[in-house]
Amino acid sequence: MKKRTRPRLATVLYILIAALIGGMAGIGTYTFGYAKGASYLSAGSESCANCHVMQGHYDAWLKSSHGKFASCNDCHAPHDSVVSMYYCKARNGFFHSLAFTTGDFEENLRITDYNRRVTEQACRNCHEDVVHQIDIRAIGELNEDHTERLESNACIRCHSTVGHDT
Structure with a gap:
């Protein structure tokens, strides 16, 4: 039986960075898509x-x-x-x-x-x-x-x- 090894630090960092980018993209899409965020930049x-x-x-x-x-x-x-x-x-x-x-x-x-x-x-x-x-x-x-x-x-x-x- 193989012994499990801990994930390498680089792998954990890649996952965290991907989650951060995905979260920011999701929030940005929601804010400027569904919530019409760009409209607040106007004077309308x-x-x-x-x-x-x-x-x-x-x-x-x-x-x-x-x-x-x-x-x-x-x-x-x-x-x-x-x-x-x-x-x-x-x-x-x-x-x-x-x-x-x-x-x-x-x-x-x-x-x-x-x-x-x-x-x-x-x-x-x-x-x-x-x-x-x-x-x-x-x-x-x-x-x-x-x-x-x-x-x-x-x-x-x-x-x-x-x-x-x-």
């Missing part, structure tokens, strides 16, 4: 409804005043650079897909602090003239870093359903 708002959980928000946006003038990215992605816009989209995509895949999300979706800041800044970018006048009346002279203004006089504090009215 319809990609936001790829996930059925967002369909109601997308439908409400289509009927809203913002649906005629602004895309989802206009309100939910930073405007300061392409890098921060894609960072935001990648960050949100990762956490959204994780939550929706695992089912670990509240039925009534809630905006995160990070996304609240992004959306608040987007409101202020588009409605700068009006917001500036409101800020001056609400808190007097603006402090240098504007943190007091953003926290005490946030647009989305009163206008939380704008863009998603149902």
Whole structure:
């Protein structure tokens, strides 16, 4: 009877590398095939409804005043650079897909602090003239870093359903 020998280290490494490549190819195929991952690289708002959980928000946006003038990215992605816009989209995509895949999300979706800041800044970018006048009346002279203004006089504090009215 032959005595069994342990697999050689090289064989184990080849198997691990093949499994890693196969896993990455499978995840990539799923992400960019079935889950339409490439659509998230565009500015098209319809990609936001790829996930059925967002369909109601997308439908409400289509009927809203913002649906005629602004895309989802206009309100939910930073405007300061392409890098921060894609960072935001990648960050949100990762956490959204994780939550929706695992089912670990509240039925009534809630905006995160990070996304609240992004959306608040987007409101202020588009409605700068009006917001500036409101800020001056609400808190007097603006402090240098504007943190007091953003926290005490946030647009989305009163206008939380704008863009998603149902």
